[in-house]
Amino acid sequence: MRNATRPSPPGVWQAGAAATLGAAAVLLIVLALLPWQPLAALDRNTASGLHTVAVEHPALTRTMRILTDWVWDPWTFRLLLAVVFGLLVWRGERVLAYWAAGTALVGSGVQQGTKAALGRERPRWRDPVDSAEYAAMPSGHAMTAALVCVLLLWLWHERGASSADVWWRSALVVAAVSVVGVSFTRVWLGVHWLTDTVVGVLLGTAVALASTATWAALRPGERLPAPAGRRG
Secondary structure, X not given: OOOOOOOXXXXXXXXXXXXXXXXXXXXXXXXXXXXXXXXXXXXXXHHHHHHHXXXXXXXXXXXXXXXXXXXXXXXXXXXHHHHHHHHHHHOOOHHHHHHHHHHHHHXXXXXXXXXXXXXXXXXXXXOOOOOOOOOOOOOHHHHHHHHHHHHHHHHHHHOOOOOOXXXXXXXXXXXXXXXXXHHHHHHHOOOOOHHHHHHHHHHHHHHHHHHHHHHHHHOOOOOOOOOHHHOO
């Protein structure tokens, strides 16, 4: 008798990953706000060490501000997503376009709601090198970067991108560098604790993956047409 393995329903792995990352974010939030001393010490030591270097190297700190305020600013990511939204609408893929835009709005709601609920204070310095307003956790920069990068990679995959394509691999590297890079700049500039940025990345990725899982579950029969050279 042949043993047939039943394929998993669409979106299962994305849903599982989203749940895992969301649970990790909640656990980290609880440990940070208790506070759990080893994690609190890590936050303090990381922030203090980077702030000392930032004060001693003003030129490098100016570079960090350019990266965080322009290259990896949340509005830069939103603008990039808006361009992709326009392209999808122009191509007639309005449902996919509005789904991506809706995901971004949900992410913003989760971000602002979590900030308001937690009300975590930002680091305070006698000689600050930058400033930021509102609550610290999660980092809006880190969460927006993670959410938009995952969304854009997913949209590209929906349009038939291959994991073996050098451009796809390059995009993965750029996305990873952007998410890690913007998280680093926020701690370097002394406006976030390390855990703020990690929670932001976890939540942003979780929201994006939950969205892709829902899309896959609601549209299981949708398949992109095969490229002309690969049609059987």
